[in-house]
Amino acid sequence: MSAPAQAGFGKVLKEWIFTCDHKRVGILYLIGSLAAFLVAGLMAMLIRVELSSVGPTLTANPGTYNVWLYFHGAAMILGFQIPALTGFLANYLIPLQIGAKDVAFPRLNALSLWLFWMGIVLALLTFVIPDPPDFMWTAYPPYSIISSGNTAFYTFTVLIMGFASIAGGVNLITTIIYMRAPGMTWSKLNMFVWCTFAAFIVQLIFVPVLGTAVTMLTFDKYLGTTFFSPGSGGDVLLYQNLFWFYSHPAVYVILLPFLGIVFDVVATFARNRVFNYKAAVYGAIAVALMSGEVWIHHLYASGMPDWIRIGMMISTILISVPVGVMMISLVGTLYRGAIDFKSPMLWALGCMFLFLIGGLTGIPNAMSAIDLHIHDTHFVVAHFHYVMAVAGTFAVMAGVTYLFPKMFGKMCNEGISKLGFVVTFIGANVTFFSMFFVGLQGMPRRYFDYQQFPQFQGLNQLITVGAFIMALGFLIVLISWIHALVAGKKAVDNPWGSRSLEWTTSTPPGPGNWAEVPDCTNFDPYGYGSNK
Amino acid sequence: MLKRFGTSALAVLTVLGACSGAWASAAGGAIKNPAANWQHLWDEMLLDITIIGVVFALIIIYLLIRYRRTQPDQEGNPPVLSLAAQHAWVLIPVFLFMADDLFLAARGWNLWNDYRSVPAGSYEVELKAQMWSFNFKHPNGVEESGTLHVEAGKPVVVRMTSADVVHSMFIPDFKVKEDSMPGRVTYLWFYPEKSGEHVITCAEYCGMMHSGMHGKVIAMPKDQFQAWADAEKAKIATANAEGGKS
Numbered sequence: 016m017s018a019p020a021q022a023g024f025g026k027v028l029k030e031w032i033f034t035c036d037h038k039r040v041g042i043l044y045l046i047g048s049l050a051a052f053l054v055a056g057l058m059a060m061l062i063r064v065e066l067s068s069v070g071p072t073l074t075a076n077p078g079t080y081n082v083w084l085y086f087h088g089a090a091m092i093l094g095f096q097i098p099a100l101t102g103f104l105a106n107y108l109i110p111l112q113i114g115a116k117d118v119a120f121p122r123l124n125a126l127s128l129w130l131f132w133m134g135i136v137l138a139l140l141t142f143v144i145p146d147p148p149d150f151m152w153t154a155y156p157p158y159s160i161i162s163s164g165n166t167a168f169y170t171f172t173v174l175i176m177g178f179a180s181i182a183g184g185v186n187l188i189t190t191i192i193y194m195r196a197p198g199m200t201w202s203k204l205n206m207f208v209w210c211t212f213a214a215f216i217v218q219l220i221f222v223p224v225l226g227t228a229v230t231m232l233t234f235d236k237y238l239g240t241t242f243f244s245p246g247s248g249g250d251v252l253l254y255q256n257l258f259w260f261y262s263h264p265a266v267y268v269i270l271l272p273f274l275g276i277v278f279d280v281v282a283t284f285a286r287n288r289v290f291n292y293k294a295a296v297y298g299a300i301a302v303a304l305m306s307g308e309v310w311i312h313h314l315y316a317s318g319m320p321d322w323i324r325i326g327m328m329i330s331t332i333l334i335s336v337p338v339g340v341m342m343i344s345l346v347g348t349l350y351r352g353a354i355d356f357k358s359p360m361l362w363a364l365g366c367m368f369l370f371l372i373g374g375l376t377g378i379p380n381a382m383s384a385i386d387l388h389i390h391d392t393h394f395v396v397a398h399f400h401y402v403m404a405v406a407g408t409f410a411v412m413a414g415v416t417y418l419f420p421k422m423f424g425k426m427c428n429e430g431i432s433k434l435g436f437v438v439t440f441i442g443a444n445v446t447f448f449s450m451f452f453v454g455l456q457g458m459p460r461r462y463f464d465y466q467q468f469p470q471f472q473g474l475n476q477l478i479t480v481g482a483f484i485m486a487l488g489f490l491i492v493l494i495s496w497i498h499a500l501v502a503g504k505k506a507v508d509n510p511w512g513s514r515s516l517e518w519t520t521s522t523p524p525g526p527g528n529w530a531e532v533p534d535c536t537n538f539d540p541y542g543y544g545s546n547k
Numbered sequence: 548m549l550k551r552f553g554t555s556a557l558a559v560l561t562v563l564g565a566c567s568g569a570w571a572s573a574a575g576g577a578i579k580n581p582a583a584n585w586q587h588l589w590d591e592m593l594l595d596i597t598i599i600g601v602v603f604a605l606i607i608i609y610l611l612i613r614y615r616r617t618q619p620d621q622e623g624n625p626p627v628l629s630l631a632a633q634h635a636w637v638l639i640p641v642f643l644f645m646a647d648d649l650f651l652a653a654r655g656w657n658l659w660n661d662y663r664s665v666p667a668g669s670y671e672v673e674l675k676a677q678m679w680s681f682n683f684k685h686p687n688g689v690e691e692s693g694t695l696h697v698e699a700g701k702p703v704v705v706r707m708t709s710a711d712v713v714h715s716m717f718i719p720d721f722k723v724k725e726d727s728m729p730g731r732v733t734y735l736w737f738y739p740e741k742s743g744e745h746v747i748t749c750a751e752y753c754g755m756m757h758s759g760m761h762g763k764v765i766a767m768p769k770d771q772f773q774a775w776a777d778a779e780k781a782k783i784a785t786a787n788a789e790g791g792k793s
């Protein structure tokens with residue numbers, strides 16, 4: 016009796032597993048990255064409970080704590096943020112925004128998706144293998160070489176994720192260049208398309224460097240090479256340089272797409288043109304160009320020569336210039352708009368606010384002399400959570416709530432969604448604003464305990480309370496999604512009244528997206544106000 | 548050389564920062580305490596970023612209230628920017644941001660030079676960091692682990708390396724840290740003006756007991772420090788003598 020139902024389910028499963036459709040690939044990226052987000056978020060909660068009192072709290076074994084911290088960092092960046100932005104959002108949105116039937120190489124797209132999923136499975140095996148990595152997501156040698164943690168495991172996870180993102184980058188860059196609908200000129204592209212395009216170019220240039228660095232690490236540990244071993248002519252700083260040569264630009268691989276989606280969400284809900292669009296586009300390109308010449312700011316306290324520490328202090332501070340230009344365009348998009356505070360807009364505005372605080376607190380970090388005190392303290396942790404981690408997560412939330420009706424044909428309940436946003440926003444600020452203070456007073460990062468600083472317990476408890484509020488907020492968001500999937504109202508094709516091309520499809524869009532390729536000769540993604 | 552180049556570039560950049568009066572004087576024989584100047588620059592920068600942040604936030608809040616949607620089918624009425632206006636909206640902010648950035652960079656450079664120029668006559672200590680302790684060696688051969696006894700009122704320079712992995716010597720009270728690593732000798736200096744105790748803690752992840760790797764700078768008055776150093780030295784001599792006898 017249940018055979019037909021099972022056959023139906025099996026068929027659907029088969030369709031999804033063997034899919035080459037960019038929308039399904041995007042949604043599968045979303046599911047994988049949310050899995051990473053949930054587990055890495057759970058690790059964050061364990062970390063915060065551990066730090067809520069001086070001395071051992073949750074575990075007496077610092078090694079266990081170090082694995083949580085490793086997993087939190089590695090999974091949040093490589094498993095959640097980069098795939099959610101350049102995997103899910105880019106795959107789902109770019110073909111729809113440029114008027115393409117799919118990406119340029121749909122099978123390659125499926126390959127990168129399943130490579131990414133292999134990476135997620137490998138990463139989750141951290142909790143199963145007997146020797147989980149404990150050397151943080153940075154894996155600095157010599158520690159990562161002498162550690163009993165499994166360095167090869169880390170290397171392969173990074174390499175697989177790296178392969179996935181290189182294949183994805185090649186694919187989407189080609190798609191943007193060659194598959195735009197007739198009439199869709201470069202100056203008509205959505206900000207999200209431009210920003211992601213810039214991010215993919217950064218990704219293609221720098222991911223191989225990370226791959227090289229971690230491969231050399233594994234060679235050193237298992238094959239007896241001595242790239243990073245000073246006793247045999249190697250250099251420990253070589254790794255740090257290679258690592259940050261990738262990992263600073265990686266910040267912009269996250270930043271650019273998240274600003275891009277925030278631009279599009281703000282334009283839609285303000286029903287307004289992006290203010291000074293061309294300036295914002297050039298700003299994104301300038302950020303991408305400058306991203307590769309600032310990495311030494313991670314090595315201000317690492318004994319690099321003074322001239323390069325000063326040089327990269329200046330280049331680091333100057334990257335605030337194109338970012339500032341983009342911010343002016345973003346804020347200007349509100350000017351003479353018609354702003355509607357629906358939940359995607361709230362997430363986008365929350366992201367702007369977090370990014371403002373994160374960006375500005377980056378300036379003291381950029382100053383090499385100031386950094387000598389705050390480097391590797393919780394001040395830096397607070398800063399990068401504001402500017403990248405939490406702001407990026409808010410942008411992903413904005414993107415998911417914005418696209419939810421298009422993806423699943425259901426509307427989220429505005430009340431639950433808004434509640435989720437408000438709780439998360441309060442929690443995020445309690446957590447990370449307090450973290451600035453404890454860091455400024457000298458609490459180093461990656462600490463299991465702080466018995467040398469018993470005076471920090473109060474602030475740490477406040478941070479932990481904030482983390483729980485934030486977790487509650489995300490839980491409400493999750494509930495709002497499940498609720499919408501099960502009992503959400505049916506969505507119309509263009510529920511937000513957007514002018515952007517993705518909303519001209521049926522909901523949810525079928526294979527090939529449009530019955531015929533749309534003609535974009537008179538199209539303008541931000542053509543608001545022209546009905547007067 | 549770097550310093551001279553820095554100073555001349557500084558002169559150019561001074562124009563940008565003419566509004567701010569309080570410059571740490573570069574001349575004079577007195578030892579400039581980087582920790583004090585750190586605080587000074589920090590306060591200035593905090594004011595700077597707070598003003599930018601508050602201005603941005605207020606503008607955003609104003610726009611959100613002023614241009615909220617009142618009818619469901621309302622659309623924005625975007626301004627049409629002339630070519631000149633488009634350029635002005637880039638060039639003016641770029642100029643302002645760059646002026647502020649370069650002003651801060653110049654101040655930062657100045658402070659950086661203070662941090663990296665060890666005053667003549669500093670007390671020189673060697674550090675060999677290891678998992679998980681700070682091991683110091685004084686010029687008279689006395690070694691200690693965890694604590695670092697120094698003379699108050701005299702600058703201290705620590706030349707450091709590591710026996711195993713990368714560590715970082717961080718003294719929050721003196722607003723300074725520097726990584727110590729195998730294969731390289733790095734340094735930091737600090738100026739304990741008064742006697743007192745200050746936490747030293749490891750700031751670069753170094754494995755299992757990273758957070759347990761800490762110690763203390765103990766700054767003592769000159770005569771007390773001398774007495775301590777002599778007593779420690781005598782202990783070594785006695786130990787050597789006893790070792791020789793057996």
Ligand SMILES: [Cu+2]
Nearest residue numbers: 263310312313
């Ligand atoms: Cu960076």
Ligand SMILES: [Cu+2]
Nearest residue numbers: 714749753760
């Ligand atoms: Cu250490």
